[in-house]
Amino acid sequence: MSEEKKNPASIPEQCEDDFSKLMQADRLVTLGRLVAGVAHEIGNPLTGILTYAYLLRDSFAKDDPRREDLELIIQETLRCREIVRGLLDFARQCKLKRERVLVNEIVAKAVRLVEKQKEFKEVKIITELDPKIGEISADPFQIEQVVLNLVINAGEAMPKGGRIWVRTRSLNDGWVELEVEDEGVGIPAELKEVIFEPFFTTKKDQGGTGLGLSICYGIVKNHEGEIRLESELGRGTKFIVRFPKHSPKEESTP
Ligand SMILES: Nc1ncnc2c1ncn2[C@@H]1O[C@H](COP(=O)(O)OP(=O)(O)O)[C@@H](O)[C@H]1O
Ligand SMILES: [Mg+2]
Structure with missing residues (x-):
């Protein structure tokens, strides 16, 4: 190096x-609140989507091709949840x-x-x-x-x-x-x-x-x-x- x-x-x-x-203090706090608010609002329905996607997937027989589609829905939803988590971390940094x-x-x-x-x-x-x-x-x-x-x-x-x-x-x-x-x-x-x-x-x-x-x-x-x-x-x-x-x-x- x-x-x-x-x-x-x-x-x-x-x-x-x-x-x-x-990063000016007050703007940052406002931004933080906004981000936290949005992340929170999205987080709850995501949990609903995930729960029902799991239930639906498990209701199909092991060889049912629809399981794969649901697996995709689950993976994409998990990804959204990761982003929401990241946004909440992002928001938290605004409050020192x-x-x-x-x-x-x-x-x-x-x-x-x-x-x-x-x-x-x-x-x-x-x-x-x-x-x-x-x-x-x-x-x-x-x-x-x-x-x-x-x-x-x-x-x-x-x-x-x-x-x-x-x-x-x-x-x-x-x-x-x-x-x-x-x-x-x-x-x-x-x-x-x-x-x-x-x-x-x-x-x-x-x-x-x-x-x-x-x-x-x-x-x-x-x-x-x-x-x-x-x-x-x-x-x-x-x-x-x-x-x-x-x-x-x-x-x-x-
Ligand atoms: N130690 C590292 N070595 C190589 N690339 C890195 C390293 N740290 C960060 N990066 C690069 O910076 C990008 C952004 O990192 P980050 O903001 O932590 O997001 P993520 O890890 O979710 O991709 C990574 O996708 C990667 O390309
Ligand atoms: Mg990273």
């Missing part, structure tokens, strides 16, 4: 501007509940969570956590979401398995860094910006919703942080996230 290091990919200025406009957060604790918890999934059977996660990293002022669930999304993407980039490195480090200039590196398929240079857009996915067939990275981006920006990536096709990808360290000045805010 040596060449990438010299010229790390980042979101172009225009895109960054658009995002920061969107900050507290003092031990970064390493969150990272370790998120890693434990994904490790147990069957998709990670052939994946080895190596954690290198800087014990001196300390705290940031953040919403712990959102930080966990960032870690989860990055680690899950890293795993999905290695369908035959491989290693993921999750690192934290404390930088001297007031930043805390989180790094998730994989040895997966890599990201083509021309996609390095669009992957952060909501609904962009190259994993449609595997049930990807394209919301993970846009959620990460929103959360990181909301925490005054930065996210960037280095990647080499066929070699792997490294996402690097930075958050400002907790400063005692913030102590007085509840």
Whole structure:
């Protein structure tokens, strides 16, 4: 990845501007409410569709060709439900509940969570956590979401398995860094910006919703942080996230 290091990919200025406009606090809350409302309203009928599709499928004999049609309805409905879940996560990022957060604790918890999934059977996660990293002022669930999304993407980039490195480090200039590196398929240079857009996915067939990275981006920006990536096709990808360290000045805010 040596060449990438010299010229790390980042979101172009225009895109960054658009995002920061969107991220203005009150607009974001309104958007969050709207998205949550829509997702909620769609979620309930989806559950109905699923329940009845399952019932109907199981009412047909095993060799009835109509079972296949219903299977398709079920799969597509499950996909819609994934999108709705993603939208609810997206909405949740709009409401920040900050507290003092031990970064390493969150990272370790998120890693434990994904490790147990069957998709990670052939994946080895190596954690290198800087014990001196300390705290940031953040919403712990959102930080966990960032870690989860990055680690899950890293795993999905290695369908035959491989290693993921999750690192934290404390930088001297007031930043805390989180790094998730994989040895997966890599990201083509021309996609390095669009992957952060909501609904962009190259994993449609595997049930990807394209919301993970846009959620990460929103959360990181909301925490005054930065996210960037280095990647080499066929070699792997490294996402690097930075958050400002907790400063005692913030102590007085509840
Ligand atoms: N670690 C990675 N290695 C390779 N490609 C990645 C990685 N992380 C993200 N991507 C690319 O970015 C796209 C968007 O990611 P994301 O927003 O999480 O949506 P999804 O995972 O549902 O596709 C993915 O479809 C994939 O093409
Ligand atoms: Mg993803």
